[in-house]
């Protein structure tokens with residue numbers, strides 16, 4: 001059986017949808033905190049079990065008879081997140097899971113500007129040390145986060161953001177989900193670490209060009225990270241402001257500039273391009 005954690009989230013639900021095209025619902029376990037969030041999958045015959053990343057014992061019970069586990073990284077940050085992931089990895093060992101897939105981030109390291117990549121570095125090491133067979137998907141930034149970053153740029157004609165000329169190999173979340181479902185149901189991924197993203201990379205000037213539609217042009221204006229940070233801190237809790245400011249600086253330093261053929265290979269087709277995605281926002 002294949003189990004998916006975070007099955008009530010965007011990536012989890014999309015992966016479940018693709019998995020249902022590949023294998024029978026009775027061989028899929030959706031692990032969630034709140035079963036009410038995945039009734040549409042229960043109705044299709046998917047096994048729904050409760051599990052909280054904070055509770056290792058209950059998680060081990062929810063992994064009974066599971067061979068392959070997709071651990072979708074928690075939405076928490078820092079030590080709390082690593083502790084949660086550690087609980088799931090320990091529960092997987094306890095329950096006899098053979099293979100763990102994990103959703104990581106590009107360029108994980110102890111000094112990453114994008115602070116979640118520090119948690120991913122620590123989690124990847126825990127997974128490798130666990131002795132379980134692993135497959136790590138270092139997912140690039142979702143295209144889907146762009147609306148949050150773009151604000152009213154398409155209307156105002158000005159895109160203010162501190163990413164300099166840095167490039168990002170964005171991937172659409174549903175493309176990542178489809179690739180995960182394909183990998184979870186195929187051979188050849190033992191102890192592999194994949195950079196998951198586009199075969200190319202785009203700068204924020206490219207984003208502005210892609211937004212320039214219907215005769216209205218959008219100009220990218222690179223702003224200082226300090227000004228962006230000050231603005232974020234007015235509206236958001238400090239750790240989130242720090243994470244978002246770090247993400248922009250990491251973009252500028254090309255930490256997400258990782259063109260790779262792997263996503264295309266796993267999909268068996270070209271991933272959705274940034275240009276195509278931005279057209280859907282118009």
Ligand SMILES: NC(=O)c1ccc[n+]([C@@H]2O[C@H](COP(=O)([O-])OP(=O)(O)OC[C@H]3O[C@@H](n4cnc5c(N)ncnc54)[C@H](OP(=O)(O)O)[C@@H]3O)[C@@H](O)[C@H]2O)c1
Nearest residue numbers: 006007008009010011012033052053073074075140141142
């Ligand atoms: N690459 C990127 O650009 C990017 C962007 C955003 C996030 N991410 C990472 O990728 C992950 C998946 O993305 P997403 O879009 O699917 O995020 P999402 O929609 O926020 O889903 C997060 C999932 O994690 C579950 N979860 C959180 N805390 C949990 C806990 N203590 N125990 C069990 N489940 C818990 C949530 O359950 P509930 O429904 O119960 O809350 C939800 O199902 C995120 O969690 C984050 O680590 C990556």
